Amino acid sequence: MRLVDRDRAVVWHPYTQMLTAPAPLPIVRAKGLYLYIEDGRKILDGISSWWVNIHGHSHPKLNEALAAQARELEHVMFAGCTHRPAVELAERLLELLPRGMSKVFYSDNGSTAVEAALKMAWQYWRNRSEDRRAFVTLHHAYHGDTVGAMSASEDSVFTRPFAPLLFSVSRAHSPYCYRCPLGLTRETCNIECLGDLEARVEELGGNVAGVLVEPMLQAAGGMIVWPAEFLAGVRRLCDRHGTLMIADEVLTGFGRTGKMFACEHAGVSPDIICLSKALTAGYLPMGATAVTNAICEAFLSEDRTKTFFHGHSYTGNPLACAVALASLDLFREEGTLDRVAALEQTLRAGLEPLRRLANVGDVRVIGGVGIVEMRSDEPGYLNDFGPRVGAALLDRGLLLRPLGNVVYFMPPYSITQAETEWAIRQIAEVLGKDIA
Numbered sequence: 001m002r003l004v005d006r007d008r009a010v011v012w013h014p015y016t017q018m019l020t021a022p023a024p025l026p027i028v029r030a031k032g033l034y035l036y037i038e039d040g041r042k043i044l045d046g047i048s049s050w051w052v053n054i055h056g057h058s059h060p061k062l063n064e065a066l067a068a069q070a071r072e073l074e075h076v077m078f079a080g081c082t083h084r085p086a087v088e089l090a091e092r093l094l095e096l097l098p099r100g101m102s103k104v105f106y107s108d109n110g111s112t113a114v115e116a117a118l119k120m121a122w123q124y125w126r127n128r129s130e131d132r133r134a135f136v137t138l139h140h141a142y143h144g145d146t147v148g149a150m151s152a153s154e155d156s157v158f159t160r161p162f163a164p165l166l167f168s169v170s171r172a173h174s175p176y177c178y179r180c181p182l183g184l185t186r187e188t189c190n191i192e193c194l195g196d197l198e199a200r201v202e203e204l205g206g207n208v209a210g211v212l213v214e215p216m217l218q219a220a221g222g223m224i225v226w227p228a229e230f231l232a233g234v235r236r237l238c239d240r241h242g243t244l245m246i247a248d249e250v251l252t253g254f255g256r257t258g259k260m261f262a263c264e265h266a267g268v269s270p271d272i273i274c275l276s277k278a279l280t281a282g283y284l285p286m287g288a289t290a291v292t293n294a295i296c297e298a299f300l301s302e303d304r305t306k307t308f309f310h311g312h313s314y315t316g317n318p319l320a321c322a323v324a325l326a327s328l329d330l331f332r333e334e335g336t337l338d339r340v341a342a343l344e345q346t347l348r349a350g351l352e353p354l355r356r357l358a359n360v361g362d363v364r365v366i367g368g369v370g371i372v373e374m375r376s377d378e379p380g381y382l383n384d385f386g387p388r389v390g391a392a393l394l395d396r397g398l399l400l401r402p403l404g405n406v407v408y409f410m411p412p413y414s415i416t417q418a419e420t421e422w423a424i425r426q427i428a429e430v431l432g433k434d435i436a
Ligand SMILES: *Cc1c(COP(=O)(O)O)cnc(C)c1O
Pocket: 109, 110, 111, 112, 114, 142, 143, 144, 145, 214, 219, 220, 248, 249, 250, 251, 252, 276, 277
């Protein structure tokens, strides 16, 4: 039996309508930018395997780090035990992260990094005997699929079936300036959205446990790029209202927006920062939640009920830590951030002209992400434009997964200029045809 038929018989895929979805691609191996399919075709991974890969697939240095670690220590529980890879990774992350971060808490993926952040923020106030019970988040947010992370995300097709299970949050407008939620111009959208956020915080009085945002780039919610002043404003208003700023850098961390961390675009330090995805360069699932000293201190007590009772079986997995460390070495050795800067230039040069296509509404580029939003009366994830364009691009050897009417290209940073230009040409031709 073919692999895809055996798959059909036993496997349930994520975000996939198993009745109508096309058969999955049987991938036999991957190297650098390319995925190799069972039938011998190769396709360019233009989505970094769901935003996790940064140095290319099967990188010799990462492979070696993983193998070497497996020979030493593959895993051990992380309560009551520790090991060099986890300690060294925390040290290295704290050197790189925005100033003020002082401890790293490991978990398993992006959703759990956010889940841990929300629970820490909640218990932080409780441990200080100030019960604060509200979170403020943004429209178009996506923070993951566990129940807490879903609660904090936008009310959408992803979360709606579970609505009664979710805790309520207060949602403010985000500066989606192309479709300004307040109907304003690009120039004033930013300021008024910040005003809306402040209004949400103010109406909750002193009850806000934290403000959770995806800095600079709201990804799954539509690839929305912010003006940096909005991010600076979020920090200022959290300070003004004495509440915690939580930055979900699960996607934006590790160079995706051109800076090591997106918070650097506005020179801000959050109180809590969530990491995952490119943390292990796309090799292994791991999350990390870093916090300031003030937050850890609120958990230090002779009273054991003030402990942070949260953990996962694979917390601090040594294999994942070893690959993460090797990935950080590659940032230095391969000049990774310079590569992202070059990629950004190529994306800008290639995608900006697409504004001239009649059905293109907006073009946005930040770091290693190039975005084309199509004009649409029904924007959103369920717009069938996405699957159609995805299939046409796949025929040409380019793997993308548009979010409804929003087409984006997010390759590993190791892509060459010629490969980027090739990919942009495929996108331009398909969008040109589709529109015609
Ligand atoms: C992907 C993503 C998550 C969830 O991460 P998973 O590893 O898929 O659970 C959370 N926040 C943001 C911003 C993300 O992009």
